[in-house]
Amino acid sequence: MFITVTQSLMEGFGVSVQIFGLTLLFALPLGLVISFGSMSRFKVIKIPVKVFVWIIRGTPLMLQLIAIFYGPGIIGKWAQQIEARNFLTDFLSSWAVIDRFTAVIIAFIINYACYFSEIYRGGIESISRGQYEAGQVLGMTKPQIFFRIILLQVVKRIVPPMSNEIITLVKDTSLARTIAVYELIWNAQEFIKSKGLLWPLFYTAAFYLLFCGILTLLFNFIEKKLDYFKG
Amino acid sequence: MALLEVRGLCKSFGHTEVLRGIDLDLDCGEVMAILGSSGSGKTTLLRCLNFLEVADRGTISVGGEMLFDGSLPAERNLKEVRKKRLHFGLVFQSFNLFPQYNCLDNVTLALNLQKKQSPDEINDIGMKLLDRVGLADKVGSYPWQLSGGQQQRVAIARALALSPDVLCFDEPTSALDPELTGEVLKVIRGLKGKDNTMVVVTHEMEFARNVADKIVFMSDGVVEETGTPEEVFGNPKSPKTAAFLSKVIER
Numbered sequence A: 001m002f003i004t005v006t007q008s009l010m011e012g013f014g015v016s017v018q019i020f021g022l023t024l025l026f027a028l029p030l031g032l033v034i035s036f037g038s039m040s041r042f043k044v045i046k047i048p049v050k051v052f053v054w055i056i057r058g059t060p061l062m063l064q065l066i067a068i069f070y071g072p073g074i075i076g077k078w079a080q081q082i083e084a085r086n087f088l089t090d091f092l093s094s095w096a097v098i099d100r101f102t103a104v105i106i107a108f109i110i111n112y113a114c115y116f117s118e119i120y121r122g123g124i125e126s127i128s129r130g131q132y133e134a135g136q137v138l139g140m141t142k143p144q145i146f147f148r149i150i151l152l153q154v155v156k157r158i159v160p161p162m163s164n165e166i167i168t169l170v171k172d173t174s175l176a177r178t179i180a181v182y183e184l185i186w187n188a189q190e191f192i193k194s195k196g197l198l199w200p201l202f203y204t205a206a207f208y209l210l211f212c213g214i215l216t217l218l219f220n221f222i223e224k225k226l227d228y229f230k231g
Numbered sequence B: 001m002a003l004l005e006v007r008g009l010c011k012s013f014g015h016t017e018v019l020r021g022i023d024l025d026l027d028c029g030e031v032m033a034i035l036g037s038s039g040s041g042k043t044t045l046l047r048c049l050n051f052l053e054v055a056d057r058g059t060i061s062v063g064g065e066m067l068f069d070g071s072l073p074a075e076r077n078l079k080e081v082r083k084k085r086l087h088f089g090l091v092f093q094s095f096n097l098f099p100q101y102n103c104l105d106n107v108t109l110a111l112n113l114q115k116k117q118s119p120d121e122i123n124d125i126g127m128k129l130l131d132r133v134g135l136a137d138k139v140g141s142y143p144w145q146l147s148g149g150q151q152q153r154v155a156i157a158r159a160l161a162l163s164p165d166v167l168c169f170d171e172p173t174s175a176l177d178p179e180l181t182g183e184v185l186k187v188i189r190g191l192k193g194k195d196n197t198m199v200v201v202t203h204e205m206e207f208a209r210n211v212a213d214k215i216v217f218m219s220d221g222v223v224e225e226t227g228t229p230e231e232v233f234g235n236p237k238s239p240k241t242a243a244f245l246s247k248v249i250e251r
Helices: A002-038 A043-058 A061-081 A087-093 A100-125 A129-137 A142-179 A184-195 A199-228 B042-049 B078-085 B103-114 B119-132 B148-161 B178-191 B205-211 B229-234 B239-250
Strands: B004-013 B016-026 B031-035 B057-062 B065-069 B088-091 B166-170 B197-201 B214-219 B222-227
Touching: A002 A043, A002 A100, A002 A142, A002 A184, A002 A199, A043 A100, A061 A087, A061 A100, A061 A142, A100 A142, A129 A142, A129 B088, A142 A184, A142 A199, A142 B103, A184 A199, B004 B042, B016 B042, B016 B214, B016 B222, B031 B042, B031 B205, B042 B166, B042 B197, B088 B148, B103 B119, B103 B148, B119 B148, B148 B178, B178 B197, B178 B205, B197 B205, B205 B229, B205 B239, B214 B229, B214 B239, B222 B229, B222 B239, B229 B239
Parallel strands: B031 B197, B031 B214, B088 B166, B166 B197
Antiparallel strands: B004 B016, B004 B057, B057 B065, B214 B222
16 A cells, blocks of 8 residues: 555656746746846836736735636636627637646746745845946946856855745645646545545655755755855 | 046036036056045046946046047947946955955956957966965965955956056055055055056055155045145145145044
């Protein structure tokens, strides 16, 4: 039995790791774009971005998952029922329910990118003006200043808050079961329903702990690597 | 003709007029010391020369080339601004070394990005400059491993790497412990020669008197008095200069 349970949980864990990996892959760079938006000099960019970040950070991820999964279908249906049809309602009515896993990935990427963007913003704004000016008087371009001078200093400062957020992401993957994506917890709960076994649910903790343990070691390693300079 | 010519430079921040018509002339190889109490506009003047601030009116020219003319629309082309900036170098009060690079890389980063020389040549330049500021044994050290005086000397080498026409110092010793100012001033003094034209904003009166060819005393955004050290220190014409000097020398 133990082996059957472990196999099933491994399968669920695989899905959880996929959600985790894909979310990081896209949310890390997207967060940087959003952080640039929220620091923009132009109000037409800055204000909408800030409102968007407020909405995403101000509502539960679970709700966002449901909205992304069911939202397009609901809008599509509603557009079909409207009497006066035009290109917009035609376009909307072509919307259908999207694939469950895709919906999870989209929701997670948007949600985490917003959290990351605020961490990036804090890190970028904490770098002193003098670092930019030193680059400027040496004739460097803006991208050179950002990538060759600022970025690594920002990375060093944001490793602790980012590691926090990324470890939270490991456990947030369990929210995917809200729209019936068969991740780790879902598979464990199946054993309660089908066999009346409770222990597989608690057994999942071992998987999360192992994964978070590895991540903690990784972040310690990165912090050590960046210890060679101060600032 | 003077190497550096500044005419009628004005700069306001909101309603505060910080510079109210500055005229300066500096010949090649000369050292100019700018004195004045805080708030007199010394730092803003250096920042305008280095295009960290854009002046509102007036002109700046180096070697006969007009770099800034307030009567023309502001330069929008960033590439042009960068080119103009390279006529000047700036050493900051707070050093602003790049913490993640060792001394040699701090000095050579800008040259490496310009890619005008081979990496070997650039390394050579960097080593020579660090040797010149007396830090040949610190090439591989990171800024946090150095004293303030050593950090400022690296910053001077970094500014020299691009061989600017005019090297500016913004109170280079103000952030240092008193016992460390000597080594930095000695390095600046050692740079004096026909290759280096320097503008030094400073509160070190002895240094200004002994090293500068020209003293400029600024007060409330104007050049109150200018002359040789003997003239300004020995026999100040303006009562404001006299009052300032008697106050700082008393101390």
